[in-house]
Structure formats: C-alpha cells, structure tokens
Amino acid sequence: MVRFFHLFGAVALLPALVLGYSLPEACSGVCNNAHDPSIIRRSSDGTYFRFSTGGKIAVHTASSLSGPWTYQGAALPSGSSINLTGNQDLWAPDVFKLGSYYYLYYSVSSFGVQDSAIGVARSTSLDVGTWTDLGSTGVASSSTSGVAYNTIDGNFISDGSGNYFMTFGSFWQGIHRNGEVYQVAYDPSDSAMEGPFVFQYGSYYYLFFSKGQCCGYDSSMPPSGNEYRIMVCRSTSAVGPFVDQSGTSCRNGGGTVVLASHDWVYGPGGQGVYQDPTYGPVLYYHYVDTRIGYADGQKQFGWNKISFSTGWPVV
Numbered sequence: 001m002v003r004f005f006h007l008f009g010a011v012a013l014l015p016a017l018v019l020g021y022s023l024p025e026a027c028s029g030v031c032n033n034a035h036d037p038s039i040i041r042r043s044s045d046g047t048y049f050r051f052s053t054g055g056k057i058a059v060h061t062a063s064s065l066s067g068p069w070t071y072q073g074a075a076l077p078s079g080s081s082i083n084l085t086g087n088q089d090l091w092a093p094d095v096f097k098l099g100s101y102y103y104l105y106y107s108v109s110s111f112g113v114q115d116s117a118i119g120v121a122r123s124t125s126l127d128v129g130t131w132t133d134l135g136s137t138g139v140a141s142s143s144t145s146g147v148a149y150n151t152i153d154g155n156f157i158s159d160g161s162g163n164y165f166m167t168f169g170s171f172w173q174g175i176h177r178n179g180e181v182y183q184v185a186y187d188p189s190d191s192a193m194e195g196p197f198v199f200q201y202g203s204y205y206y207l208f209f210s211k212g213q214c215c216g217y218d219s220s221m222p223p224s225g226n227e228y229r230i231m232v233c234r235s236t237s238a239v240g241p242f243v244d245q246s247g248t249s250c251r252n253g254g255g256t257v258v259l260a261s262h263d264w265v266y267g268p269g270g271q272g273v274y275q276d277p278t279y280g281p282v283l284y285y286h287y288v289d290t291r292i293g294y295a296d297g298q299k300q301f302g303w304n305k306i307s308f309s310t311g312w313p314v315v
C-alpha cells in the first residue's frame with residue numbers, strides 16, 4: 001500500500017539570506033524548457049534524462065549533466081487518460097526506478113485550481129515512445145471534495161525497509177499518510193510551499209521544498225525575497241517529523257534556505273536531488289537567468305554539487 005503525505009502553502013515573507021552560493025554549473029544544448037526538472041541517469045549506458053513540466057512532459061537527454069541537452073519529444077504524446085482540464089499539458093514529473101520499471105509521476109491540473117490528480121506512467125527504458133500511461137494513482141483532489149490540499153508535485157520515497165510513500169502538494173495544505181491528511185510542512189505566515197522532494201543521505205531524510213512565487217515574473221514581480229527559493233528540513237524518518245537547522249518544526253514555519261536568488265540567478269526552485277556517480281549529491285532546479293529573461297519559458301536548468309558535511313546541504 002502506498003502511504004502518502006502532502007505539503008501545503010499560503011502567502012510568503014522571510015527575505016532569503018544572500019549567502020555565498022556557487023554559480024550554476026555549465027549547461028549546453030537545450031537549457032530552457034526545464035521547469036520542475038526531474039533527472040535520472042540510465043545505468044545501462046550512462047545517458048542522463050531530464051523530464052520537465054509542460055509539453056506532455058518534455059524529455060531531453062545528454063551524455064553528462066552539463067549537456068549537451070537534446071530534445072527527444074514528449075513522454076506522453078497523447079496526454080493523460082485522467083479526465084481533468086490540463087490532461088494535454090502535464091506538470092511536475094518525478095521519475096524513479098523500482099524493480100524492472102522506471103515510473104513517472106505527473107500532475108494533471110490547471111493554474112490556481114484544486115481539481116487535480118497525480119498520474120503515473122511506466123517504461124522499461126526511459127526512452128520517448130516507450131511510456132505507458134497507467135492513469136491516476138488515486139491521489140486526487142477537487143474543489144468540491146472538501147479537502148484542504150491540492151494533489152500535484154508527487155514525489156516517490158522509499159524508506160529502505162520496503163515501505164513506499166508519496167509526498168505531494170502545493171499551495172493547499174497538508175501532508176497525508178495512510179489515507180489521513182498528515183501535514184509534513186506548513187508555514188502559518190507563508191503557505192506558498194510546494195514541490196517536495198525527499199532525499200536520503202547518511203542517517204537523515206532531507207525534505208527539500210520550494211517556497212514563494214514560482215512563476216509569471218515577467219507579468220508580476222513579487223516583493224524582493226518572496227520569489228521562489230529552495231528550503232530544507234530533515235528527519236531520521238522518511239515520514240518525519242521534519243525540523244530545520246534551528247530545530248523549528250517544518251510543520252510550523254520551519255525551513256532552512258538551501259538556495260535563493262544570487263548574482264544573475266533569480267527564483268531557483270522546482271528542485272530535486274540526485275546521487276551522481278561522478279559528482280556525488282547534486283541539487284538540480286530551474287531558475288531565471290536575469291541576463292536572459294524572466295518569462296517562464298526562459299527558465300534555465302541549473303545544478304550544483306552539494307555538500308552534506310555539516311549534516312545540512314550546502315551549495
């Protein structure tokens with residue numbers, strides 16, 4: 001049985017501290033079309049696959065994390081069988097391997113509504129043309145269902161003991177477990193939290209999430225510090241409770257900034273973490289390159305090596 005939980009949000013505020021972040025590593029080829037990236041490396045030949053929001057889940061491949069990235073097509077060229085508005089767009093891919101299959105979680109939704117579902121497709125190779133849509137995972141919400149949460153941004157987690165979980169959520173409350181709403185992260189003063197990604201490293205599970213205004217900067221710039229940024233809390237358990245570096249619960253406003261706007265990087269988010277055989281743990285994300293432009297279609301693929309030597313991820 002898949003147990004699952006969910007992340008929620010509302011309105012924002014803490015100005016991100018500007019620290020000495022490293023610049024994104026090099027990227028060549030197609031480095032835009034990279035919203036909410038999910039990275040996986042095919043172990044049989046070392047090819048990197050990048051899945052991203054929109055275009056029925058755009059797929060790019062490269063021989064290295066730095067590129068050159070080449071567009072391969074849509075993972076689900078016919079869209080999703082889930083009967084909801086948005087089923088010809090598809091958001092927030094999360095790709096993982098379990099047994100002999102690669103699985104792709106995707107979201108069917110439309111901007112600012114709660115009529116959403118998390119679907120799943122599978123493939124044995126990752127290649128475009130090999131994905132079979134299996135429809136809804138059953139994790140779904142609607143504006144009339146009376147639930148507080150929104151079912152998008154699914155992320156698969158294994159606890160290493162044969163238990164599997166899904167974190168999900170954005171802009172509507174909560175984390176869920178065993179069919180009951182269990183909220184893993186929430187900030188009563190700023191609920192604009194989304195895109196959870198849990199990464200196990202050493203003896204901890206790190207809950208990464210994005211906070212702030214994600215999108216539409218070209219038409220509406222948020223107050224400085226309220227743009228997207230990447231936060232983290234950690235726990236010794238895959239399902240929490242998660243706390244930040246100062247010990248504040250992630251359910252009560254906690255969250256340590258991992259990466260925020262700096263230099264020509266603006267609004268980094270939609271992140272994931274990948275254990276790369278060459279670079280070790282890598283944080284990947286999309287961001288606005290202020291030298292290029294602020295439109296959603298101009299967002300760039302970024303990645304950095306991260307160090308956990310302090311017990312907390314540092315870019």
Ligand SMILES: *[C@@H]1O[C@H](CO)[C@@H](O)[C@H](O)[C@H]1NC(C)=O
Nearest residue numbers: 081082083084085087115142
């Ligand atoms: C899809 O949903 C709409 C609205 O709820 C409904 O009218 C329609 O019959 C559904 N289509 C299918 C194929 O189930």
